[in-house]
Amino acid sequence: MKVPSTPKNDQAISPAERDRLVREAHRAHVFQPWSAQAHVAPFPVAGAEGRYFWDHQGNRYLDFSSQFVNLNIGHAHPKVVAAIKEQAERLCTIAPHFANEQRSEAARLIAELTPGDLTKIFFTSGGAEANEHAVRMTRLFTGRHKVLSAYRSYHGATSTAIHLTGDPRRWPNDTGAAGVVHFVPPYLYRSAFDARTEAEECRRALDHLEQMICFEGPRTIAAVILEPVIGTGGVLVPPAGYLPGVRALCDEHGIALIVDEVMTGFGRTGRWFGVDHWDVVPDLLTFSKGVNSGYVPLGGVAITARIADFFADRPYPGGLTYSGHPLACAAAVAATRAMADERVVEHASWLGEQVLGPGLRDIAEAHPCVGEVRGLGVMWAIELVRDRDTREMLVPYAATGTDTAPVDEVMAECQRRGLWPFANFNRVHVLPPCNTTEDEARKGLGMLDEALTVADSRVTAGSRRGRPRGPRTGDIE
Numbered sequence: 001m002k003v004p005s006t007p008k009n010d011q012a013i014s015p016a017e018r019d020r021l022v023r024e025a026h027r028a029h030v031f032q033p034w035s036a037q038a039h040v041a042p043f044p045v046a047g048a049e050g051r052y053f054w055d056h057q058g059n060r061y062l063d064f065s066s067q068f069v070n071l072n073i074g075h076a077h078p079k080v081v082a083a084i085k086e087q088a089e090r091l092c093t094i095a096p097h098f099a100n101e102q103r104s105e106a107a108r109l110i111a112e113l114t115p116g117d118l119t120k121i122f123f124t125s126g127g128a129e130a131n132e133h134a135v136r137m138t139r140l141f142t143g144r145h146k147v148l149s150a151y152r153s154y155h156g157a158t159s160t161a162i163h164l165t166g167d168p169r170r171w172p173n174d175t176g177a178a179g180v181v182h183f184v185p186p187y188l189y190r191s192a193f194d195a196r197t198e199a200e201e202c203r204r205a206l207d208h209l210e211q212m213i214c215f216e217g218p219r220t221i222a223a224v225i226l227e228p229v230i231g232t233g234g235v236l237v238p239p240a241g242y243l244p245g246v247r248a249l250c251d252e253h254g255i256a257l258i259v260d261e262v263m264t265g266f267g268r269t270g271r272w273f274g275v276d277h278w279d280v281v282p283d284l285l286t287f288s289k290g291v292n293s294g295y296v297p298l299g300g301v302a303i304t305a306r307i308a309d310f311f312a313d314r315p316y317p318g319g320l321t322y323s324g325h326p327l328a329c330a331a332a333v334a335a336t337r338a339m340a341d342e343r344v345v346e347h348a349s350w351l352g353e354q355v356l357g358p359g360l361r362d363i364a365e366a367h368p369c370v371g372e373v374r375g376l377g378v379m380w381a382i383e384l385v386r387d388r389d390t391r392e393m394l395v396p397y398a399a400t401g402t403d404t405a406p407v408d409e410v411m412a413e414c415q416r417r418g419l420w421p422f423a424n425f426n427r428v429h430v431l432p433p434c435n436t437t438e439d440e441a442r443k444g445l446g447m448l449d450e451a452l453t454v455a456d457s458r459v460t461a462g463s464r465r466g467r468p469r470g471p472r473t474g475d476i477e
Contacts (some may be wrong), residue, residue: 128156270377
């Protein structure tokens with residue numbers, strides 16, 4: 001059956017009818033990612049500005065997800081919108097082998113912000129492609145084929161990237177033939193190493209990784225890839241010595257270190273890049289999302305001089321039609337400059353330390369369903385449990401269907417109040433734009449506080465009062 005096209009905004013039609021037609025057109029013609037198509041229930045969005053978006057009927061939502069954790073500078077930032085318009089009038093697109101002012105300037109600005117001598121930028125259209133090419137570069141550079149990646153990680157949905165991924169989205173796509181070996185990262189609250197302190201967790205996680213390298217054969221391993229803070233998999237902030245320890249292991253065995261900053265980069269953790277918290281310089285750094293807040297798709301790989309020089313006299317066997325697209329690069333230049341001028345990264349750090357962190361810890365004290373809160377900057381997770389003593393998850397790992405109902409109910413309550421956070425399994429993630437105001441942050445925390453009461457009813461009777469017991473510092477402080 002043919003579905004009528006959505007009427008233009010100047011046509012006389014009620015908001016409710018417009019909402020219905022947009023939904024029908026989406027369901028009829030859009031094949032939605034990560035979804036069973038018969039169960040898609042799209043939410044029509046009419047517009048957005050700042051930290052809010054709204055539907056056709058005027059209902060406004062405070063964006064505590066930054067969409068897919070990419071809207072670091074908020075919706076419709078005027079400087080970025082103006083830069084896209086200006087570039088479109090001058091030059092919409094040009095092939096990657098031509099020099100272009102915006103492409104060169106975006107690369108220069110990114111290289112200035114990255115740590116160490118990551119001085120060359122290979123542009124892609126997104127984060128998955130960036131990780132694909134980073135792995136290809138290290139395999140060519142080292143002459144080795146294996147890549148070690150962490151469980152719970154997410155690195156993208158293209159062929160190599162989905163094999164690198166360590167969460168359940170890999171399972172239906174895993175052919176086991178991509179030369180990827182997974183290891184266990186630190187996660188003190190649910191320690192796989194029976195650790196009681198951050199120092200123990202760090203040491204034992206590094207010992208585990210060193211054993212994996214030994215068992216797999218150091219001379220077969222091209223790279224270790226990791227997120228400095230594992231994002232979708234739980235906002236897992238590593239212990240203080242972990243990333244420097246991984247860097248040391250890579251140096252010892254001639255393994256390249258790839259840091260996936262697709263989610264953590266450009267202010268999300270309160271630094272320009274997540275690795276800046278630990279003064280670690282990788283061999284390659286991948287980015288996307290926050291580089292221009294997703295206004296036009298863009299990603300890339302920042303490459304050290306040593307690896308870039310390897311390709312000085314031998315062609316790099318890879319490229320993309322839209323590498324360094326002028327509109328995307330113009331957006332990146334404008335976004336990066338605006339973030340610097342408006343001190344957005346510094347604000348994100350302050351917001352995390354003074355508002356989000358304390359506010360979420362207060363919420364944890366008030367709700368027995370909260371097992372732990374953790375995060376940095378504007379990147380936080382609330383881990384929901386049925387029992388604080390046993391730490392039983394509110395919904396199981398990799399839950400689907402009706403098993404996700406307890407967290408779905410929390411999300412529905414948030415949305416009913418006008419808040420749009422992010423959820424994954426037994427966690428609610430708090431991921432507002434980096435330039436969220438203090439008032440907006442406190443308003444969002446208040447709505448979240450109210451919504452979590454529905455999860456408190458799922459807590460077992462003996463776990464309804466007081467803080468979680470036990471000696472582990474992974475518990476709420």
